[in-house]
Amino acid sequence: xxxxxxxxxxxxxxxxxxxxxxxxxxxxxxxxxxxxxxxxxxxxxxxxxxxxxxxxxxxxxxxxxxxxxxxxxxxxxxxx
Numbered sequence: 001x002x003x004x005x006x007x008x009x010x011x012x013x014x015x016x017x018x019x020x021x022x023x024x025x026x027x028x029x030x031x032x033x034x035x036x037x038x039x040x041x042x043x044x045x046x047x048x049x050x051x052x053x054x055x056x057x058x059x060x061x062x063x064x065x066x067x068x069x070x071x072x073x074x075x076x077x078x079x080x
């Protein structure tokens with residue numbers, strides 16, 4: 001398991017590798033309401049379910065990818 005990165009090194013990684021700038025940058029954006037189909041008469045939402053059976057190599061790659069996605073998501077939350 002890798003050592004946890006904190007302090008100035010973590011800020012450098014966020015800035016250089018993730019392209020995340022100052023924490024104040026996101027506060028300058030305006031809030032826009034979400035537009036959806038819920039509440040509109042005559043509109044229905046469909047749900048699809050898919051099942052797949054990955055090989056051992058694919059499962060390992062998916063585990064690594066989801067772990068990276070989880071890390072990026074959590075770092076994005078930390079920027080807020």
